[in-house]
Amino acid sequence: MNLQISGHHLEVTASLKEYVVNKLERVLRHFDQVISVEVILSVDKSKEKAGRQNASVTVNLKGKEIFVEKCDENMYAAIDKLIDMLDRKVMQYKDKVQDHGREAIKHHQPPPEAEPLQ
Template sequence: MNLTISGHHIDVTPAIREYVQNKLERVRRHFDQLIDVSVILSVDNLTEKEKRQKAEINLRMSGKTVFVESVAQDLYAAIDTLIDKLDRQVMKHKDKVQNHNHETIKHLSEAEIPASPA
């Protein structure tokens, strides 16, 4: 897995980098087929009192690309919300990939095959 953490208008300190890596371990624990992860942390200066901290992630995995973003006044809160959203989407994708409950039509008996509307 390739991990890229970059910052726009913010210096990515080792503490922030380690925090993001620790949070991404939760996603990796649920789904380990990640190919590429790109995290962008940014600060938007709207007014002096109102600074928006924004965290974005672009995650490529086998069969799908997931983009999630989160905005908060605190960067760590934005990262927490981002990881929560990402974890839900990854778990949803994993459930779709691993859902093998559908049987093919050739294995169903003729009584179980739904009739096509004519």
């Protein structure tokens, strides 16, 4: 798995990088077919959104690409929100891949025997 963490208008410190890696481990333990993960941490410097911390992640899975983006006043809170949403999306995809929309025949109850009419 390739992991790329970058910052836009922000220096990615070792503690910030370690925080992201530790949080991603929680998500990636659910799904072992992860090809690459790209995390972008940025600060919005426009006047109307001054100080907004943005965190976005793109996860390339086998057959699917998942993108999530979250904002907050604090970078660590934005990362927490991002990981929570990513975890939900990965679990949804995993359930969809494994479920196939039907139940196995071995779990079906046999129909009750019909009593003969007299």
